[in-house]
Amino acid sequence: MTILVIEDDIKTGDYLKKGLLESGYNVDLARNGVDGLHMAREQSYDLLILDVMLPGKDGWQVMEEIRRSCDLPVIFLTARDQVDDRIRGLQLGADDYLIKPFSFTELVLRIRTLLRRGVVRESETFQLADLKLDPMRRKVTRNGVNIILTNKEFMLLHLLVKRQGEALSRTVIASQVWDMNFDSDTNVVDVAIKRLRAKIDAPFERKLIHTVRSIGYMFSEQP
Known part of the structure; x- marks a missing residue:
């Protein structure tokens, strides 16, 4: 190292x-x-x-x-x-x-x-719609296009994909990705989601990251 x-x-x-x-x-x-x-x-x-x-x-x-x-x-x-x-x-x-x-x-x-x-040890490859996430190779693609993510962005997407269909609160996301207690006065989670959306959703017609009002965020084919 x-x-x-x-x-x-x-x-x-x-x-x-x-x-x-x-x-x-x-x-x-x-x-x-x-x-x-x-x-x-x-x-x-x-x-x-x-x-x-x-x-x-x-x-x-x-x-x-x-x-x-x-x-x-x-x-x-x-x-x-x-x-x-x-x-x-x-x-x-x-x-x-x-x-x-x-x-x-x-x-x-x-x-x-x-x-x-x-070093993500899971061998399972996740897929939703045209997005594929390979934890072992730390590779993310949409419609065959390779997407470069930061370490935190990858961890955030990995969490969302593993729990696709679930509405995850900001508190859960902060604790899982940043090991921190969520403070409602901070917008670390929202900023990270915005950056992830810019890479994962913005260039593509179908949106996969959805805001769940009063709760947090969900990864799903359906809004």
């Missing part, structure tokens, strides 16, 4: 690289957002650890640009500790958000959990 760390603080960056190497990971380190984004695009990584306050491009910008092209799992590791910052990170497509100062043991546990989630 190879991890990319984008961290401009010299001591923190060196500490992360040394600790992750000792934990058995291959590690590349970028000191600014521009170099880090270039490395993330040009090389293959299993996970990205990303700071927010970076020179060149900040972490928000890096996150946005990465999500336009790939599904690389991302953990924000930052001193930005406001709830709004955490929500923004998740809305941009991050898989986790850890506040500095941090426990290195906790970081490693979160990395292991996230990487395990990326």
